[in-house]
Amino acid sequence: MISMALKMLFGDPAKYYGLVFGVTFATLLMAQQTSIFIGLMARTASAIFAVNEADIWVMDQRVRYVEEIEPLRDVELSNVRSVPGVQWAVPFYKGLTTMRMPDGLTQQVQLIGIDDVSLVGMCPKVLMGDPLELKKPQTAMIDKNGFLFTWPNQPLQLGKYIEINDHRLKVDSICEVAPTFLTFPILYVSYNTAREILPPQRNQMSIVLVKAKKGESLQALKKRITNKTGLQALTQNEFAWRSINYILERTGIPINFGITIFLGILIGAAITAQTFYIFVVENLKQFAVMKAVGVTNRQLLKMVLTQAAVVGATGYGLGIGFTALFFKVTANSPALKGFVLLWQVMAGTAATIAVIILFSILFSLRKVFKLDPAIVFRG
Amino acid sequence: METAIAIRHLDKDFPVDTKNVRVLFDINLQICMGELTMLVGPSGCGKTTLISILSGILSLTNGDVEVLGQSLKAMKDTQRVLFRRANIGFIFQQYNLLPALSSAENAAIPLLCAGVPRTEAIECATNILNNIGMRGQTEKLPHQLSGGQQQRIAIARALVHNPKIIVCDEPTAALDAKTGTAVMEILREIANDKNRTVIIVTHDNRVYHFADRILEMSDGRIIGDWNTDEFIHKE
Ligand SMILES: Nc1ncnc2c1ncn2[C@@H]1O[C@H](COP(=O)(O)OP(=O)(O)OP(=O)(O)O)[C@@H](O)[C@H]1O
Numbered sequence: 236m237i238s239m240a241l242k243m244l245f246g247d248p249a250k251y252y253g254l255v256f257g258v259t260f261a262t263l264l265m266a267q268q269t270s271i272f273i274g275l276m277a278r279t280a281s282a283i284f285a286v287n288e289a290d291i292w293v294m295d296q297r298v299r300y301v302e303e304i305e306p307l308r309d310v311e312l313s314n315v316r317s318v319p320g321v322q323w324a325v326p327f328y329k330g331l332t333t334m335r336m337p338d339g340l341t342q343q344v345q346l347i348g349i350d351d352v353s354l355v356g357m358c359p360k361v362l363m364g365d366p367l368e369l370k371k372p373q374t375a376m377i378d379k380n381g382f383l384f385t386w387p388n389q390p391l392q393l394g395k396y397i398e399i400n401d402h403r404l405k406v407d408s409i410c411e412v413a414p415t416f417l418t419f420p421i422l423y424v425s426y427n428t429a430r431e432i433l434p435p436q437r438n439q440m441s442i443v444l445v446k447a448k449k450g451e452s453l454q455a456l457k458k459r460i461t462n463k464t465g466l467q468a469l470t471q472n473e474f475a476w477r478s479i480n481y482i483l484e485r486t487g488i489p490i491n492f493g494i495t496i497f498l499g500i501l502i503g504a505a506i507t508a509q510t511f512y513i514f515v516v517e518n519l520k521q522f523a524v525m526k527a528v529g530v531t532n533r534q535l536l537k538m539v540l541t542q543a544a545v546v547g548a549t550g551y552g553l554g555i556g557f558t559a560l561f562f563k564v565t566a567n568s569p570a571l572k573g574f575v576l577l578w579q580v581m582a583g584t585a586a587t588i589a590v591i592i593l594f595s596i597l598f599s600l601r602k603v604f605k606l607d608p609a610i611v612f613r614g
Numbered sequence: 615m616e617t618a619i620a621i622r623h624l625d626k627d628f629p630v631d632t633k634n635v636r637v638l639f640d641i642n643l644q645i646c647m648g649e650l651t652m653l654v655g656p657s658g659c660g661k662t663t664l665i666s667i668l669s670g671i672l673s674l675t676n677g678d679v680e681v682l683g684q685s686l687k688a689m690k691d692t693q694r695v696l697f698r699r700a701n702i703g704f705i706f707q708q709y710n711l712l713p714a715l716s717s718a719e720n721a722a723i724p725l726l727c728a729g730v731p732r733t734e735a736i737e738c739a740t741n742i743l744n745n746i747g748m749r750g751q752t753e754k755l756p757h758q759l760s761g762g763q764q765q766r767i768a769i770a771r772a773l774v775h776n777p778k779i780i781v782c783d784e785p786t787a788a789l790d791a792k793t794g795t796a797v798m799e800i801l802r803e804i805a806n807d808k809n810r811t812v813i814i815v816t817h818d819n820r821v822y823h824f825a826d827r828i829l830e831m832s833d834g835r836i837i838g839d840w841n842t843d844e845f846i847h848k849e
């Protein structure tokens with residue numbers, strides 16, 4: 236019976252391809268858009284996950300998002316240091332500033348200032364040069380994509396100069412960062428260098444990074460810090476989620492992706508359901524003949540489910556294949572770097588496709604079950 | 615002779631719009647094993663409806679039909695499917711073959727759906743096809759075959775599960791005289807088996823002489839029950 240079902244399905248190639256196309260299309264839209272969406276969310280948090288040495292991030296109460304930091308007074312550093320249970324606390328600067336490009340144009344860059352002594356918050360993956368050089372004044376580390384953006388068509392090299400607010404900085408090391416939400420070049424400098432090159436301002440510190448003493452409860456320490464300083468204290472994970480939630484709530488990104496994914500599901504479901512319905516209706520006479528000669532409804536159900544499963548599996552496989560191919564091809568483009576097809580996305584897409592297919596065959600099956608075999612005698 | 619089918623006071627209504635329209639009126643009939651019975655009459659008189667009921671495809675309205683001692687009246691849908699699968703072989707005017715399946719696969723459907731293993735079912739179907747002049751054609755798809763050959767596949771499908779009752783609706787109507795005669799010869803052969811009965815609805819007066827008995831219908835009633843010679847003479 237199964238092989239009969241398959242022969243029926245493949246016996247009509249045009250419709251078979253139509254069905255597979257519908258499923259492939261829906262799979263591709265869903266998997267690809269969901270992956271990009273998740274990738275973007277991961278980028279939102281990647282600046283936070285790049286700093287692994289600290290247990291707790293202390294910042295202004297109003298900060299909701301890693302890219303929008305409210306400056307802190309310098310005195311907060313010593314306030315935090317004096318909280319019992321703090322092993323160490325270091326300043327961290329994160330903000331946008333303007334760099335003058337070699338061609339004279341200006342370009343926004345993400346400036347990260349890390350503690351001169353401990354270098355806590357340093358980029359975890361240094362490609363070229365000695366990161367300790369950062370301790371010297373007027374030196375900087377640039378990320379690889381930033382380098383290629385600033386000096387296109389040049390091999391990675393050290394010793395280049397960049398200019399920020401009339402200060403010349405020597406690029407003494409190059410690192411690789413996980414893509415961040417903003418795609419501007421990233422510059423690491425020492426905290427003191429950051430203070431020197433930024434326009435004079437009363438408050439400059441963005442965040443105080445805290446390491447808890449061994450055995451200290453982070454939640455309790457957070458409370459103590461907040462009580463003492465009135466500042467917001469978050470663990471790495473909490474801050475990451477707070478940033479992601481901010482993006483989800485405050486921007487059109489989730490809505491836009493949601494709409495695309497929803498349309499993918501809808502169009503895919505419509506194409507699949509309609510083609511399947513037509514497939515069944517056009518084969519109604521065949522189903523009636525089978526019924527007449529003794530095929531039961533249960534067997535017909537098995538046949539239709541087999542046909543649907545084959546269509547679903549083929550379409551899903553192709554759709555996932557195309558998605559993977561897309562991310563493979565775009566793996567080196569900075570705009571899409573770091574976007575991957577997670578197995579969770581694959582599983583979720585598979586489940587959705589299964590629902591679409593079941594929904595599609597529901598109407599068709601009703602038709603088959605209600606079918607009166609007496610039509611076999613009619614011309 | 616053993617009774618194959620007994621029909622008592624059978625009525626059949628079809629719902630049309632909101633009313634029921636009666637198309638068969640008080641049919642009473644016995645059909646024996648080992649006979650070839652033809653059902654003739656003008657178009658629309660109810661021939662197809664009658665054979666649909668006695669083969670368990672249509673439900674009946676009043677009266678009862680007993681086939682091989684089983685009453686069809688009380689059977690549920692699924693029971694009727696299983697009843698057809700076990701006892702009835704069908705031959706239609708339109709052949710009604712599945713276009714994507716080979717001759718042998720088409721002929722094997724009744725066995726396949728009864729759970730007979732595929733190789734065994736195909737072998738059985740192939741044997742029957744070989745016996746009715748289809749040797750060498752068993753791998754072909756229906757569209758590669760002539761009408762007469764397609765009807766032979768349908769005959770093989772009707773015989774493959776060894777049913778006691780073969781029901782045919784206009785089996786020769788789409789065939790030329792020579793092919794039609796060849797098909798009738800096969801059906802005649804089948805009806806010679808004492809354990810089988812063949813019922814054929816037909817308009818085709820060229821084949822009347824193959825019958826043992828001819829039932830004449832008009833307007834939903836049986837108006838004549840003839841032996842073949844009488845009927846041909848009367849015509
Ligand atoms: N499903 C149905 N619903 C309503 N009326 C029907 C239905 N099937 C058949 N009829 C009616 O029942 C009557 C008998 O039809 P049937 O098909 O049995 O005639 P027939 O003798 O086989 O005719 P033909 O020689 O043209 O095949 C006709 O008047 C037909 O219109």
Ligand SMILES: [Mg+2]
Pocket residue numbers: 661662663783
């Ligand atoms: Mg008819």
